[in-house]
Amino acid sequence: xxxxxxxLALVVVLGCRSAGNHYxxxxxxxxxxxxxxxxxxxxxxxxxxxxxxxxxxxxxxxxGPGKLTPVDTRSWIAPLxxxxxxxxxxxxxxxxxxxxxxxxxxxxxxxxYRIKLVVQRFESMLGKxxxxxxISTVHExxxxxxxxxxxxxxxxxxxxxxxxxxxxxxxxxxxIAKQVAASVRSFAGETAAxxxxxxx
Numbered sequence: 001x002x003x004x005x006x007x008l009a010l011v012v013v014l015g016c017r018s019a020g021n022h023y024x025x026x027x028x029x030x031x032x033x034x035x036x037x038x039x040x041x042x043x044x045x046x047x048x049x050x051x052x053x054x055x056x057x058x059x060x061x062x063x064g065p066g067k068l069t070p071v072d073t074r075s076w077i078a079p080l081x082x083x084x085x086x087x088x089x090x091x092x093x094x095x096x097x098x099x100x101x102x103x104x105x106x107x108x109x110x111x112x113y114r115i116k117l118v119v120q121r122f123e124s125m126l127g128k129x130x131x132x133x134x135i136s137t138v139h140e141x142x143x144x145x146x147x148x149x150x151x152x153x154x155x156x157x158x159x160x161x162x163x164x165x166x167x168x169x170x171x172x173x174x175x176i177a178k179q180v181a182a183s184v185r186s187f188a189g190e191t192a193a194x195x196x197x198x199x200x
Contacts, residue, residue: 020073021073022073022074022075023077024074024075024076024077024163024165026076026083026084026087026166027083027086027087027170028087028090028170028174039098039099039110040097040098040110040111041098041110041112042098042099042100042101042107042110042111042113043089043092043096043098043099043113043115043184044106044112044113044141045085045092045100045102045115046102046116046117047081047085048081048082048084048085048088048117048118048119049081049117049119050080050081050084050119050122051119051121051122053068054068054122054124055079055080055081057076058070058071058072058074059071059074059076059124059162059165060124061124061126061165062123062124062125080122084117084119084122085117087173088117088173088176088180089102091173091177091178092115092180092181092184095177095178095181096181096184106141110142111140111142111143111188112140112141112142113138113139113140113187114138114139114141115136115139115180116137117135117136118134118136119132119133119134120133120134120135121133122169124165124169125158125165126158126160126161126165127161127165128158129156129157129168130155130156130158130165130168130169130171131153131154131155132152132153132154132155132176133152133153134151134152134153134176135149135151135152136149136152136179136180136183137149137150138180138183138184138192140187140192143187145187145192146192148183148187148192148193150179150183150194151194152176152179154172154173154175154176154179155172156168156169156171156172178195179194179195182195183195
C-alpha cells in the first residue's frame with residue numbers, strides 16, 4: 001500500500017522518535033533576589049575541558065566498574081563543556097562579587113584573574129552520586145605572582161531520577177567553584193595557595 005502523504009508520514013515518525021527526549025541543565029536557577037555584585041575584581045574564565053567519554057549530548061551514566069552508557073532520551077541542553085563553563089562562571093562570579101570578562105576588554109584598575117578549569121572526571125551514578133574531579137589554573141593578569149595550579153574534588157548524593165542527578169552535579173559544581181574562589185582570594189594574601197579539596 002502506498003502512502004498518500006509520505007512527507008507527512010516521515011514527520012510523524014520523527015515526532016514519535018523525539019517525543020520522549022528530556023533535556024537538563026547544570027546551570028542552577030537564579031535567586032529570586034540576587035545579591036548585587038560589587039565587581040571589585042574581574043575573572044576571565046576560559047573554555048572548560050571535559051573527558052572525551054562524556055563529551056557528547058547524551059547524559060552518560062556509570063552502570064558498573066567498566067560500563068558507561070549514553071542515555072539516548074536524556075541530554076544536556078547544551079554541549080557539556082559549555083554547560084559546565086556557564087555554571088562554574090556564574091557561581092564563581094557570585095561568590096567573588098566579580099565580573100566574568102571573557103571575550104571583552106578588562107576594565108582598568110581592577111585585579112584580574114584568568115582561570116582555566118580542566119575536568120578530569122565527570123561521573124553520573126543514577127540515584128546514587130555525582131562526582132567531579134578537576135584541575136584549575138589561576139593566573140593573575142595584573143600582578144607578577146606565579147600561576148597557581150590546584151586539584152579539586154566534589155561528590156554529591158543524588159536522589160532518584162535524572163532531575164536528581166542534574167541537581168547533584170549542580171551542587172558539585174558549586175563546591176568546585178567555592179574551592180577555586182578560595183584560590184583566587186588567596187592572591188590577596190602574602191602567598192597564593194590552593195584550598196583543601198573535599199575528602200573523597
